[in-house]
Amino acid sequence: MEKMVKRGYVPSDKREFSEDGVRKLRAAGSNLYYLLNRGYPIKSASVFVGNHYLLSERQRLALVRAVSPKENIRLRMDKELKGGLEGCTVNIDGFNIIITLEVALSGSPLLKCMDGTIRDLAGLRGTYRLIDKTDMAITRIGKVLESNQIRKAVFYLDSPVSNSGRLKERIVELLGGFDFEVQAVTIHNVDSVLKQQDHVITSDAIILDDCISWFNLTREAIEQEFGDYPYIDMGISRITE
Secondary structure: OOOOOOOOOOOOHHHHOOHHHHHHHHHHHHHHHHHHOOOOOHHHHHHHHHHHOOOOHHHHHHHHHHOOOHHHHHHHHHHEEOOOOOOOEEEEEHHHHHHHHHHHHHOOOEEEOOOOOEEEOOOOOOOOOOOOOHHHHHHHHHHHHHHOOOOEEEEEEEOOOOOHHHHHHHHHHHHOOOOOEEEEEEEOOHHHHHOOOOOEEOOOHHHHHHOOOEEOHHHHHHHHHHOOOOOEEOOHHHOOO
16 A cells, blocks of 8 residues: 555645635636737746736746636647547556546645646656555546546656656556556657547647647546536636637
8 A cells, every 4th residue: 555645736826815815826726817818928928927916936826827828728629529439549658647637636725727637736757656545546547537438548658757657557457447458658758649549538739739639537536526526616607708
């Protein structure tokens, strides 16, 4: 048994994402959204807005992950699959999805982003270790995929990340009993591969902008597990133009 770990949590979260903190973050989000829609690059615009609102580093990370320009949001929404996965092969950004569900199972902060995705604040940075929530996250993925009657799931894992091999073994072992074929591969260029695929499962904005189609499994999995999760809501209701 792995020791209990709260993935994606730091002690300052209670203060930085309090009611007042989230209110300030949403105001900053509106300003950043305005600037992005007028062609300002996200790096310089987020620094300007973050400085203006005196945001912490973690709040700035939330801002950048949650806010996108209108054009990108609509592009992603147009490609989102609302069902119809019966008999399909889905292509899964393994670390991206599993870590976000580990964060949810830890009760740590999650963002409901402007493009409708759910994103976390956990940084991978080339290192990963299995925790006590890993098996639960993988099993929850399996249940959602099975309920959508897919034919096959291919999990792509970044091979340079530590413990990618161990995670690959756990995925195959835990999902082997579900009513679909499962494959897990470790490769160097997960983003590049998924950008060319359809039926992609990820919340990575870079992949979502280029892939053929995608399915919001994370949102469905969290809704099935928790019902109403206490997200930091930076969602699509913020789109005013």
